[in-house]
Amino acid sequence: MNPNTMNPLDPEEFRKNGHMVIDFLADYYQSIQNFPVRSQVKPGFLLETLPDSFPLHPEPLETIMNDVQTDIIPGITHWQSPNFFAYFASSGSTASFLGEMLTNGFNVVGFNWESSPAATELEMVVMEWLLKLLQLPPCFSFANGGGGVLHGTTCEAFICTMHAAREKILDQIGRQNASKLVVYCSDQTHFSFQKSAKILGINPNNIREVPTSKSSNFQLLPQSLEDMIKEDIEAGFVPMYLCATVGTTSTTTVDPLGPLCEVANAYNMWVHVDAAYAGSACICPEFRHFLNGVEGASSFSFNAHKWLLTNLACCCLWVKDRLALTSSLSTNSVLLRNKATESGEVVDYKDWQITLSRRFQSLKLWMVLRTHGATGLREMIRKHVKLAKEFQRLVAMDARFEILVPRYFSVVCFRVSPSVINDDEGDANEFNKKLLQSVNATGRVYMTQTIVGGIFVIRFAVGATLTEEKHVLKAWKLVCDHATSMLCKLN
Amino acid sequence: MNPNTMNPLDPEEFRKNGHMVIDFLADYYQSIQNFPVRSQVKPGFLLETLPDSFPLHPEPLETIMNDVQTDIIPGITHWQSPNFFAYFASSGSTASFLGEMLTNGFNVVGFNWESSPAATELEMVVMEWLLKLLQLPPCFSFANGGGGVLHGTTCEAFICTMHAAREKILDQIGRQNASKLVVYCSDQTHFSFQKSAKILGINPNNIREVPTSKSSNFQLLPQSLEDMIKEDIEAGFVPMYLCATVGTTSTTTVDPLGPLCEVANAYNMWVHVDAAYAGSACICPEFRHFLNGVEGASSFSFNAHKWLLTNLACCCLWVKDRLALTSSLSTNSVLLRNKATESGEVVDYKDWQITLSRRFQSLKLWMVLRTHGATGLREMIRKHVKLAKEFQRLVAMDARFEILVPRYFSVVCFRVSPSVINDDEGDANEFNKKLLQSVNATGRVYMTQTIVGGIFVIRFAVGATLTEEKHVLKAWKLVCDHATSMLCKLN
Structure with missing residues (x-):
């Protein structure tokens, strides 16, 4: 590519490359469950991999996208994964993505x-x-x-x-x-x-x-x-x-x-x-x-x-x-x-x-509202709340666990009860912290914590767009298995 | 579409709809010169057109994209147009657009x-x-x-x-x-x-x-x-x-x-x-x-x-x-x-x-740096500066105009000289203000103004990615024609 003749916004180049990245991302969503939810890389993983200095000459998109796959994706925590239950979710959607495309395309x-x-x-x-x-x-x-x-x-x-x-x-x-x-x-x-x-x-x-x-x-x-x-x-x-x-x-x-x-x-x-x-x-x-x-x-x-x-x-x-x-x-x-x-x-x-x-920010919200309508959006909210209720039911049925605060929406705050860990609050905090680390280290789910009133609590936050009942059930089983194994070692 | 079964991030729906919007935007860039650069709509144009209340039910993408064409585009000032010379440009590129797609796709x-x-x-x-x-x-x-x-x-x-x-x-x-x-x-x-x-x-x-x-x-x-x-x-x-x-x-x-x-x-x-x-x-x-x-x-x-x-x-x-x-x-x-x-x-x-x-902001910069390399980016800067120099040369050759401040980069600050408007600074300001309005009202270019040291100045800012020499020449001709016609009426 001769930079002298290059048009960085050439419509046909835009079309070709745009289609390539759409396919890349569609494939990403297809295979998103194959990646560890929370990135498992170590500090410096990318700093040590990428060149120290800027590229002097143009590179083709194919090379760059290969690097995205090889270098970037392992360092991503997959917020769009159906097994993401950390923080609050960042609920993406195709409609919103398309709105962002228009925002960036018009670039006003x-x-x-x-x-x-x-x-x-x-x-x-x-x-x-x-x-x-x-x-x-x-x-x-x-x-x-x-x-x-x-x-x-x-x-x-x-x-x-x-x-x-x-x-x-x-x-x-x-x-x-x-x-x-x-x-x-x-x-x-x-x-x-x-x-x-x-x-x-x-x-x-x-x-x-x-x-x-x-x-x-x-x-x-x-x-x-x-x-x-x-x-x-x-x-x-x-x-x-x-x-x-x-x-x-x-x-x-x-x-x-x-x-x-x-x-x-x-x-x-x-x-x-x-x-x-x-x-x-x-x-x-x-x-x-x-x-x-x-x-x-x-x-x-x-x-x-x-x-x-x-x-x-x-x-x-x-x-x-x-x-x-x-x-x-x-x-x-x-x-x-x-x-x-x-x-x-x-x-x-x-x-x-x-x-x-x-930016022309409203386009994505407008696309979301029209694509899903009030009925579709309400269904999505209700589905997430129902999944959180299901998780809450499972926790409540297991006497080793307890729910710390009422569940109002789609977040369940729970922990392994001190009653199964020699009734010591400090030990219970330590145990739950390790349980969370152990569960997250599998890469199969990602949850995070909070501390309220001195109590270490695991937060199970439903909200990722792709989450279905099976993911919630699997997450609960994983928590149970790790708790069982850790409790065994304890006794 | 039944909202109960709908997956707002379904990979195949994403693929299909993503391709549709890519084509829409590629076509937009193809035809961008057909639109008035500065939107010519009146206040309230969209507030009066769109429904008062939110959509209750899902709508297909085709309907929404039709509305983008019909309702939104007339209200857009086309910052990516090659005839945009206002403010400072917002220089979009395919590489950056693709980076934004990845940012929004990963949505971390x-x-x-x-x-x-x-x-x-x-x-x-x-x-x-x-x-x-x-x-x-x-x-x-x-x-x-x-x-x-x-x-x-x-x-x-x-x-x-x-x-x-x-x-x-x-x-x-x-x-x-x-x-x-x-x-x-x-x-x-x-x-x-x-x-x-x-x-x-x-x-x-x-x-x-x-x-x-x-x-x-x-x-x-x-x-x-x-x-x-x-x-x-x-x-x-x-x-x-x-x-x-x-x-x-x-x-x-x-x-x-x-x-x-x-x-x-x-x-x-x-x-x-x-x-x-x-x-x-x-x-x-x-x-x-x-x-x-x-x-x-x-x-x-x-x-x-x-x-x-x-x-x-x-x-x-x-x-x-x-x-x-x-x-x-x-x-x-x-x-x-x-x-x-x-x-x-x-x-x-x-x-x-x-x-x-x-957001995962760096992806777009990384894509730009790799796609164009230092050589490509320098060429782009030099091209814009050269175009501004060309505009400056044209202004300087026409005795009716003057350049107000040195051109350092890609912006030329000029006006019709008071010497051709009865030597009155106030009248000159008024004249140049009207000249700018008249030029912008054509929709064929868009420039903006500044006032420095009490002087009303027209700013000609090169920087839109698609701008070529022909656009600069046409812009100058437009300014000349309008100035000529306005000066004629004056005398």
């Missing part, structure tokens, strides 16, 4: 309406569809001064809404009081919350972590929150922002939104509801009650890339007061000046997020 | 090494390759305490490095002095810098914009910077962070890195070099001198999605002191605990960025 930079009107308006449409699908209150709709936007991850939603909350309150109390602002979460809130607050320059001493306990299923209790707020006000601090969670990362517990918003609103605070994982489930009427009270919140987000068949990354954020968001995040540059913006008739999403540039 | 969440070792190690490899390709000083290499990471956009690089700088300095002077911290840029620095500083909670009054002038080609002058720093220190402020730019957004001017770093380093400041656009050009030896002095900086970033054939988004960031970055951004959660992290042998990229979740 949709920072404002003018730069690609369809990118803005399709996002608005999709966010209004999702608002209805989740039965979010109309105060979050564009029609009522609110509106929705696609971010990458929850961290961005935290940063943007917290910044909006800060600017709003500093307008009232003066910037010289910035160091008095306090933000609240629970000890179960995702750690991205604290990271976001620190990035925003909130004094780490002003980040309050309300303790939770097993007796109340690790929920953030309104009374504990109010006690802390009162103490802070007495000490001269200014309460600013509360994060409540629907489906915590650790145990998927649900904070009581209504009462929490009531407390926070009495103190003029911004409340953000983080439903990163469990928000998707709330498209099913039987789960919607977990969002009751969300009308009292200032903003709400969930990650479609976790459990709504959408590829990473896709965090859906709604705010009640879009002006609070845009007035704190807007920028005005002569480089971007245009009639549409000046007319005030359009949304410029650059003012709804951290960055300027933005 | 590579927050730390363990979650997908290849995602971390390939990124490290690619960043070391690029470091060598750009001849960045070895102090930015992993081998010497530095290292590279892929962010989405420059804004994220600003936020992370500014946060690192702040934490570092507050460790020395105490957090109670946070309100004294001052950050510096020029009046030509991208507005994302100020937005980032505000998000970080830097008092807007503590963001210094050093004025530049036409006489020094809008460069940030070291003396002006030092004067401001001295004044600030006298007033009790603490200088913290400087942003210097290689290739400003407005006129692509280049700040003198060496002398600026010397000033900033004397005051113990963090210097970030933003080479978002022009960084890519520095892979050519003849442009590398623009980075001279970068060894004095603390961090450096450029956007491969602007001019290195990489699809949006892809910001490459290096830091000299990776501990400063990771110690300010790291988080520790029991949910993510793993042996590899505890061994200290691996990089966990979640601690190098704002968000937790991250």
Whole structure:
């Protein structure tokens, strides 16, 4: 290939090579169960294999794809494997993949309406569809001064809404009081919350972590929150922002939104509801009650890339007061000046997020919603919940095991009970940790852990798109076999 | 399709539908010149067309793709069109597209090494390759305490490095002095810098914009910077962070890195070099001198999605002191605990960025580097620069026009001279604004504007992958024809 005559976007080359990679990936999905779920490589495996310096000359796609197969795939943890039960799943789908293809194919930079009107308006449409699908209150709709936007991850939603909350309150109390602002979460809130607050320059001493306990299923209790707020006000601090969670990362517990918003609103605070994982489930009427009270919140987000068949990354954020968001995040540059913006008739999403540039993100969500429809998406959620229930049933039937917290959605938190390990909590923690390591080392499944109330817990998280009943049954058998063998050695 | 039996990631469905969308996009590139470059739709065009509520039932791909053709494409501004000369281009390529396909196909969440070792190690490899390709000083290499990471956009690089700088300095002077911290840029620095500083909670009054002038080609002058720093220190402020730019957004001017770093380093400041656009050009030896002095900086970033054939988004960031970055951004959660992290042998990229979740971003850069090699990429840069030079030559030959600032790379800043419009600067601005509107309204090209030193300037930015000489010639002819016709009406 002579670089002088090469066209890096030649349509026929694109067609040929595109087909080749589609076949490669279709074959990958066909054979995905043959790979260890969690990569079994050692640190440095790729650093030691690949050349130290960049390629000087062009190489053919065939060579590169061979290297993907040989060098890259062994180092991949197969999140799309049906035997992936770790963290929260990243639920990919063909529809979302096709949407991403269009996003990358058009490759527009949709920072404002003018730069690609369809990118803005399709996002608005999709966010209004999702608002209805989740039965979010109309105060979050564009029609009522609110509106929705696609971010990458929850961290961005935290940063943007917290910044909006800060600017709003500093307008009232003066910037010289910035160091008095306090933000609240629970000890179960995702750690991205604290990271976001620190990035925003909130004094780490002003980040309050309300303790939770097993007796109340690790929920953030309104009374504990109010006690802390009162103490802070007495000490001269200014309460600013509360994060409540629907489906915590650790145990998927649900904070009581209504009462929490009531407390926070009495103190003029911004409340953000983080439903990163469990928000998707709330498209099913039987789960919607977990969002009751969300009308009292200032903003709400969930990650479609976790459990709504959408590829990473896709965090859906709604705010009640879009002006609070845009007035704190807007920028005005002569480089971007245009009639549409000046007319005030359009949304410029650059003012709804951290960055300027933005991809045509909504295409994948739109493809997912149309390809599966509400009925298809609800079936998927219900199937995963049913599989988790099945796993829970199996755990409950085996007297050696125990379930640590209620299963709300598709995550089961369990462990081998201390009663079969000399009744010592410390030993039980050590045993369960080793059990998890032993199970994961087989490469046949991948689960991860959490620690709540000092207890080491194995999390079995259903959510990978390809997971069927047989995979859940096999995973349970594997856990049982390893536990049996380890318990034998113990006695 | 019965949703009960549907598999949203069925390999054969994936194959069939993937091929369909590949053909759709190949056809799109074939016919891209038939569409108006800048979308000509009116606000609300799509909001009024699409249904108000989400689809209840699954729809076939054929229906959806028809709607893409009918409803979406008219609303797209075709950034991949060879006639796109606006902003900075978003230079897509087949290689990068294929890399994105793999990223989305594997759909891993590579927050730390363990979650997908290849995602971390390939990124490290690619960043070391690029470091060598750009001849960045070895102090930015992993081998010497530095290292590279892929962010989405420059804004994220600003936020992370500014946060690192702040934490570092507050460790020395105490957090109670946070309100004294001052950050510096020029009046030509991208507005994302100020937005980032505000998000970080830097008092807007503590963001210094050093004025530049036409006489020094809008460069940030070291003396002006030092004067401001001295004044600030006298007033009790603490200088913290400087942003210097290689290739400003407005006129692509280049700040003198060496002398600026010397000033900033004397005051113990963090210097970030933003080479978002022009960084890519520095892979050519003849442009590398623009980075001279970068060894004095603390961090450096450029956007491969602007001019290195990489699809949006892809910001490459290096830091000299990776501990400063990771110690300010790291988080520790029991949910993510793993042996590899505890061994200290691996990089966990979640601690190098704002968000937790991250895509397997390096695949597209790796595909681009291997598919084109250094030779191919340099040819591409040189071709674009040559085309810009050709445009500049044409402008210079026409006495009615003038070039406002030197052309350093592939952007030409020009206007119709006031001398042919009654010598009035205000009228000239108005005339050129109308000329640009008139040219863009044809849909045959798309250019944008800037205002520097009060002067309205048309920016002709070469960088779209498909642009050839004929497109540049046609664009110039269009500008000439419209100018002629408008000047006729004037006289």
